[in-house]
Amino acid sequence: DYSNRQWSGLTKDYYKPRWELWIAERTKELMGESGKNYSSAQWFAMEWQWVNENNLYATESNGLDLNELGKDVLKNYTVDQVPKDPAADDVKDIATDLMTVTSGSEQSTSGSEGPASNMIDGNTSTIWHSVWSGTDRDNLWVNIHLSEPSTVDGLRYLPRQNGSNGIITGYIIEVSQDNGETYHQVATGTWANSSAWKAVQFTAEENVTDVRLKATTSISDSSSKNYASGAEIRLTAPQSEPEVDKSELQEVIATAEALNEADYTSVSWTEFKTAMDNAKEVLEKADATQEEVDNAITALQEAKEALVKAEETVVSKTALQIAVEMASNVTAEDLDKVVPAVVTE
Structure with missing residues (x-):
C-alpha cells in the first residue's frame, strides 16, 4: 500500500474489507482458536475482483460531522480500552460455587494432577487429567453441573500451564436442561495449541442444568493413547443492560x-x-x-x-444633561457655601 490513495470506493470497498478479514482471523487467535493467514495470491484475487467491479460512488460529501466522528472514535475505539486477552475476561463468569465438575475419565489424584474438580479450584497449577493409561476418545469430556438452572451463553477453558499433554484443540460443547438426561450441541470448533485461555460464545440457552465439553482432538505425547487435561473451566452468562437513569x-x-x-x-x-x-x-x-x-x-x-437577557428599554440621559438640570436648581446661596469667592483685580 505504498501508493495509498483516497479515491472513491477505495476505503469502503477495498481497504476496509481487507482489514475486516485480517482482524477477524487475528480475533480468533486471541480467543484461542486457529486463525487463517491469507496468501499473497488470495489477497490478490480479492483485490483484482474490486479492480474489475463497476460500482457507482457519490460525488458529494455524505455530510457527516468529522468532529463528532473523531470524538466517537476516541471514546469507543481507543486501543487502551480494548482488553489484551478477551478470552481471559471473567466479567461474565457464573460463580463457581454453583458448579460441580465431573469427567468421563480422570487420573486418581497424584500431586497436582487428577480430578475434574481441580478445574474450578481457582488454582492454575492444579489440573484435571484423564487416566495416564489412555482411554477412548468418547470418555474425554468434562461436565459442569449447575445447582440452579441458569442462562448460559459461553464457556471458557484454560489449558494446563506446564507441559502440553492433553491440551484440548478440537471441541464440541453440549448443554442439558434436564440434569444431564439429554444433551444438544451448541458449539463446535478448534483451539490453538497454547496455554492461553480459550473462549466460545454461543446463542444463550435458558434453564441450563449441565454443560459438557468434549475433546474431539487433543495433544498427546503418545501416538497410541488419547488424553485430555485442563487447569480451569468457566461458564458465562449474558450481562443485563444497566437501567437507564433519567x-x-x-x-x-x-x-x-x-x-x-x-x-x-x-x-x-x-x-x-x-x-x-x-x-x-x-x-x-x-x-x-x-x-x-x-x-x-x-x-x-x-x-x-447560552441564554441572553433581553435589554430593558430605558430613557438614558447624558452626564451633561444631568449636570445642566442640577445646575438650574442651584442658588447663589448654595454656591457661597461650596465655592470659594473669586477675587479679581
Whole structure:
C-alpha cells in the first residue's frame, strides 16, 4: 500500500474489507482458536475482483460531522480500552460455587494432577487429567453441573500451564436442561495449541442444568493413547443492560421550564427551546440509551447557559444633561457655601 490513495470506493470497498478479514482471523487467535493467514495470491484475487467491479460512488460529501466522528472514535475505539486477552475476561463468569465438575475419565489424584474438580479450584497449577493409561476418545469430556438452572451463553477453558499433554484443540460443547438426561450441541470448533485461555460464545440457552465439553482432538505425547487435561473451566452468562437513569434529565427539564421566554432574546430562546424539546423527547422515549439521556442533559444545560437577557428599554440621559438640570436648581446661596469667592483685580 505504498501508493495509498483516497479515491472513491477505495476505503469502503477495498481497504476496509481487507482489514475486516485480517482482524477477524487475528480475533480468533486471541480467543484461542486457529486463525487463517491469507496468501499473497488470495489477497490478490480479492483485490483484482474490486479492480474489475463497476460500482457507482457519490460525488458529494455524505455530510457527516468529522468532529463528532473523531470524538466517537476516541471514546469507543481507543486501543487502551480494548482488553489484551478477551478470552481471559471473567466479567461474565457464573460463580463457581454453583458448579460441580465431573469427567468421563480422570487420573486418581497424584500431586497436582487428577480430578475434574481441580478445574474450578481457582488454582492454575492444579489440573484435571484423564487416566495416564489412555482411554477412548468418547470418555474425554468434562461436565459442569449447575445447582440452579441458569442462562448460559459461553464457556471458557484454560489449558494446563506446564507441559502440553492433553491440551484440548478440537471441541464440541453440549448443554442439558434436564440434569444431564439429554444433551444438544451448541458449539463446535478448534483451539490453538497454547496455554492461553480459550473462549466460545454461543446463542444463550435458558434453564441450563449441565454443560459438557468434549475433546474431539487433543495433544498427546503418545501416538497410541488419547488424553485430555485442563487447569480451569468457566461458564458465562449474558450481562443485563444497566437501567437507564433519567432522574437528572427530569430535574434539568423542570428547572428549565421555570424560565420565562420574555426575559431572553428571541434568538437564544429559539436555540434553548430546541434543546428543551429534544430533552423532553428523550425523556419520553421508552428505549432511550444512557448516552442519549446524558447528551440531552448536556445540550439543555449548555443552551440554558447560552441564554441572553433581553435589554430593558430605558430613557438614558447624558452626564451633561444631568449636570445642566442640577445646575438650574442651584442658588447663589448654595454656591457661597461650596465655592470659594473669586477675587479679581
